[in-house]
Amino acid sequence: MRALVVEHGDGGPVRFADVEEPLPAADEALVEIRHIGLNLGELRYAEEWPAGVIHGHDAAGVVVRAAADGSGPAEGARVALGMAPYAWAERVAVRAAWLGVVPDGVELTDAAALGVAGVTALRVLRTRSLLARKVLVTGASGGVGRFAVQLAALAGAEVTAQVGGPDRAAGLRELGARDVVTDLSTVDDRFDLVLDAVGGPDLARMWDLLADGGAVHLVGFASGQGTTFPAGALFGFGAPRTINTYGDATSPVTGELTDLLGLLATGRLSAQVGLRGDWKDVDDAVRALFAREVRGKVVLDVS
Structure with missing residues (x-):
């Protein structure tokens, strides 16, 4: 064959x-x-x-x-x-x-x-309650990003989608993004959860945009660049903020696939x-x- x-x-x-x-x-x-x-x-x-x-x-x-x-x-x-x-x-x-x-x-x-992209987005977003929370999705025009925008909006989050350029923004508001941005330096919100598929220099800015108790989940490094944090940036008071690697990519996915397929069947997911x-x-x-x-x-x- x-x-x-x-x-x-x-x-x-x-x-x-x-x-x-x-x-x-x-x-x-x-x-x-x-x-x-x-x-x-x-x-x-x-x-x-x-x-x-x-x-x-x-x-x-x-x-x-x-x-x-x-x-x-x-x-x-x-x-x-x-x-x-x-x-x-x-x-x-x-x-x-x-x-x-x-x-x-x-x-x-x-x-x-669905597979890798859908399951990745679902697993990250299920790490905390998202109702009325603020969520940032970077690399939002890609496979993981487009699933994440939809799923976060379905869960009741206020979603900001970051893309690499204006030509990559098409359709994201229709999927549930409240805001679509190309430059994180223009963003003033504080986010409870960041799903980051880009990495690189922008990761330091994402850290600055985290609310107390917030978390960045790293699911990719499309930028191919390293990250440098300014001195003292990782020190702070208040509820701890965290940076998390993606985690387990080897455990069974039947449950997540079933849930994602159910959302497709009812028209709530594209x-x-x-x-x-x-x-x-x-x-x-x-x-x-x-x-x-x-x-x-x-x-x-x-x-």
Whole structure:
């Protein structure tokens, strides 16, 4: 069967290869993949994975053989794969922990977009009550950011979305952002929670914008730059403020996928697929993603 595998060097980050058919363990379902969802991190840092292994974590398809031990979805179920290993192949053996059953009325293309981005946003926002709280989402035009803006607004937060330029701001107010900014130096609010996908010099400014007891959650470092805090900036009185790494990316995601799929089914969440194509054109999709030409998610059809 065909799959997208990790390719190091100038020919990467992925290439097509013929690979062995998966042999599911007793607790694994065999899923025929219909669509794959691309994430910037797994492509930009592909050298973190061994060359030649099947790449990718997010996809959607149909169960063609249920797990032998009875766990997980039944044969014929439409499923989303989130944070699953080796997901970008024509067929995948996957445990129930990385699957969510797709409700009627939800397109598999939208389900393939959830995975890493949707679960990341949901897990961070669930770290505290957001009702009537102020939330800042940086890198808000990307996959994680667009989910975070929607989910925070659904939870009752006052959301400020930060983007890299005016051309990246389209649609964010419609998703629930009260304010959309390009320069954090112009912001005077104090935020209870910051979901930061950018890092770099702006992280020091985010720290200054935290309310007492507030928290910054680092989910990416799109800037590729380091952060320097002025002397004394990390000292303060009042309820402690914190900077948090993203945390656990290995625990089961079935619960979060189920919740996100339910929100899609009721129309309260949009998958925000900014680019859809065929996986044979994956190189073009990767270039568009790296060039920041995509607002939201990239989903490719497996043909």
